[in-house]
Amino acid sequence: MFMKQSSRTTLVHSSLVVLNRSRKAERAMPKPCYTHSANSFHKLIARLPFLSSPTELKEVPKNRCRSRVPVLNEAELEEQVVKGSGPGGQSVNKSVNCVILCHVPTHTVVRCHESRLLHENRKLARKMLIEKLDDLWNGEMSLRRQKEALRKQQKAKLEAKARKQREKRKLEKAELEAAKLNSPPEEDATADARCEQADYEEYGHNPWEQKGDFRR
Numbered sequence: 001m002f003m004k005q006s007s008r009t010t011l012v013h014s015s016l017v018v019l020n021r022s023r024k025a026e027r028a029m030p031k032p033c034y035t036h037s038a039n040s041f042h043k044l045i046a047r048l049p050f051l052s053s054p055t056e057l058k059e060v061p062k063n064r065c066r067s068r069v070p071v072l073n074e075a076e077l078e079e080q081v082v083k084g085s086g087p088g089g090q091s092v093n094k095s096v097n098c099v100i101l102c103h104v105p106t107h108t109v110v111r112c113h114e115s116r117l118l119h120e121n122r123k124l125a126r127k128m129l130i131e132k133l134d135d136l137w138n139g140e141m142s143l144r145r146q147k148e149a150l151r152k153q154q155k156a157k158l159e160a161k162a163r164k165q166r167e168k169r170k171l172e173k174a175e176l177e178a179a180k181l182n183s184p185p186e187e188d189a190t191a192d193a194r195c196e197q198a199d200y201e202e203y204g205h206n207p208w209e210q211k212g213d214f215r216r
Helices: 002-028 038-046 118-141 143-182 185-203
Strands: 077-083 096-103 108-112
Touching: 077 118, 096 118, 108 118, 118 143
Parallel strands: none
Antiparallel strands: 077 096, 096 108
């Protein structure tokens, strides 16, 4: 009896030792490092043998050039926060959330009161100032002008396609009318007679024939 209990105790103790050793080994093993940044992803793609560069994975057409968009320097800006104005009552006219932003080197001023939150108006004011400076410095190559040119180009393509379809339908209609005019009258009379015969067989009379005056 005592021998059996001692053997069981030894077996449990040995299993606990093995379990502790396995846990220590798992803790000592280096954990895999997962990086979710775009740079690491492109580096991984570049190492693949069947791709010479990461751009071969998917080519994205670049319709607009963003390299000339100016970058704001906060040291060159003057910002004022004033009371708002416009419809909305006292909650608008008494709250100080309107942002007036001035670019000192060019004396370009923008006013933003699109939102009731001050931090949103500050962000929108800087975005509006960047667009103004982009138009001032880059002219036709500004981002707004490029978007307008792209929209005009797409509109012109759609109009050309619609005009081509209209001309095609007009030509088909003209060909159909010419075919009707060139067809011999005997065929038309034969077709009318067949229609009248079919009406008599189905209704017993011609439903399109007016008998007498209906106003009586």
